[in-house]
Amino acid sequence: MRKSTLSWSRSETMKFWKAWIIAKKDLSILKRRKTLVGLIMALPLALGIALPSLTYYLMIRRNIPLSMATELLASFAFFFMIIAALLPLYISSYSLVGEKIEKSLESLLVTPVTDEEILIGKYIGAFLPMIISIYLGEIVFMALADFLTFTKLGYLFYPNWSFGIAMFIGVPLAIIYGISFSVLVSSKVNSVQSAYQIGATSLIPFYVLYVMGEINLISLTSSTNILLISAGLLIAVVILYLVSKKTFNREKIIMEWK
Template identity: 40%
Template sequence: MRFSQAWIVARHDMALIRRRRGLIAGLIAYPLGVGLGFPALVAYIVATSPAAGLGSYLPGLINAFGFWFVIGAASVPTSIAAYSIVGEKVEKSLEPLLATPTTDGEVLFGKALTAFVPTMIAVAGGSVLFMFLVDLVTRGPLGYLYYPNATIAVELLLLAPLASLVAIEASVIISARVADVRSAQQYAGVIFLPLIVLYVAGETGLSLGAYNQLIIAGIFALVVLVLYVVSLKTFHRDEILTRWK
């Protein structure tokens, strides 16, 4: 596996994606919405709730809100990955691409980077904004800076990248079976439903603290490995040129 070949593919695809306003809007809107919206909600709660009880339930609420960056890490790259692969199918450009001295794995890795790198940058940017604003509005009632902490570290450094990889690998597998970008996006949208379930569980009692998130990360890591094997089999030149729709 040569990183240089994969990076040429990723750089090219990222340049194409920069010209797609819809994809760029998704990349910016999601982290900005979470980074601004939830701190605003926290500020409202702080302003309208009795100060005595805040210390007990604010951390759980903020943790649940922070989990939206994991959900975002799974939802944002599906559009990019779908466009990156199904777009090649639509333009019939996979055959000349595969005729270059680039291995299937390098092309696949390049496509994964195309979706992964912008997503992680967006998540990182949004989360910095989120943490700064949450600290700003909760420092008074909590009496300490809530962020940074172990929970957000696990979310951003482990869970979000793994969720993103699961989404990208699933998008590759889905993209092989559909003929247009919109269908790929619709099917890939199902991927982050389990994360929504986790979020709801977090809001209704399940602790989304660092320990539980490490367990979730372990499960994600297993899923990443399984999907990696399946996506490598799917993204094989014989398959692509003879069986892909």
């Protein structure tokens, strides 16, 4: 008796436009979830306002030394990387578990679509709103930080190399890392709640790095370290994508998703 396997879709070449159609569909659904969109947009924006305001308060009211203020400002680049890894949990957890809940995946899987097209579509659908929201928060953050600290510092702190590397390399990779992790988790669980809870463990490496930064084991303001962390994220992303692809089992999805 032949062992039951299902890897039919893997013989077809990936059509990027199909992934884009899936992403656009996910974005259309997201647009209608106003609370979720509000949360995604509000959190980076709130950070973009709160962090410069805090720095300003410490500089003006607590008179912290300028060197400490600049160190503090520089460390916020890592904050945005943490948020970049955290927020995709909310979208990408919904994107697969939501298909389970609406039982729409069976109809999608019966179309001539490959596993890669579905996965890449899910990635793009979660990545775009994230990057827009975090870049918006970062732009507000830089503008406000410069506005509030210019008179004290005597120069514009932002933009700088460290923040640029975090913004253009670290943040996109952190988003993809968060998406990869939650796509992997959400293909194994049956509720959005479980996907959030298990997905939140993806942040542990960031917390560890943050603590290491706090006890001066590592500098999270150094461009080199941000680049190294980004490289680590890249490796994690590649591994997670390969594991997601390998474990994206149509048969299991059909039979076990209730």
